[in-house]
Amino acid sequence: MIHRARILAYSGTFIALIAAGSWISIPLPPVPLTLQTLFVLLSGIVMKRYGAIPVALYVLLGAAGLPVYHNGTAGLGVLLGPTGGFLIGFIPAALVAGLAYEHKSPTARVAGLIAATVLTYAFGVAWLACSASLSLYQAILVGVAPFAVGEVVKVAAAYTIGKRVA
Template sequence: MIRRTRILAYSGTFIALIAAGSWISIPLPPVPLTLQTLFVLLAGIVMKRYGVIPVGLYVLLGAANLPMFHNGTAGLGVLLGPTGGYLIGFIPAALIVGLAYEHESIQWRVGGLILATTVIYLFGVAWLAYSASLALPQAVLLGVAPFVIGEVVKVAAAYSIGKRLA
């Protein structure tokens, strides 16, 4: 019973944090740099494999027209737009981090954070290229290159915060 209660409480907290992180952004076209990914990674760190629950619910709530995405946007149109792949990529990313954090090894944990971030960008770039009719190199240039430094900082921050929380 306590485990279910904890999962429920953490889920509500992480849905709120990911939504709040979507408002903290640097507007870079076509994909803004936000703090959503930091909270997606932290959901996996704190909740382990169950971190996929709040992340999946976050995407589902946004798809159901609750203003959850960047700057309060919502709906299937956002998921079908150029940023949709990144949002969908949050779901497997949270699971990857969660599974990695079920191991005590620093290598597993750091590797999980890096792999999860890579998965977000793989989903994002693939969908950006398709939805915006871009060549793959152009999608990488627009959808990855401007964000590499920010993502390195967020991965380092997630790891550092995770050492205190996990």
């Protein structure tokens, strides 16, 4: 019973954090730089495999019309737009990060955070290329290259925070 209550409490917290992270945004077209990915990783770190639950609920709430996506956007149009793949990629990314944090090995944990980030970008680039009629190379140039340094910083921050809370 306590386990379920903890999952519910953490889920509400991480949905709120991911939504708040979407407002901390640098608007780079076609994909803004936000802190959502940091909170997606932290969801996995804190909740382990259950970290995918609040992320999936976040995506569903935004698709249902709650303005939780970057800068208060919402709806299926956002998921079908150029950023949709990144949002969908958050779900397996949280699961991968969570599974990695079920291991005690720092190497496994770092590898999991990196894999989760790569997974987010794989989903995002694939959908960006498809939705914006870009080549894979063009999608990587606009959907990954401007964010690479920021993602390294976010992975390092998530790992550092994870050492304290996991």
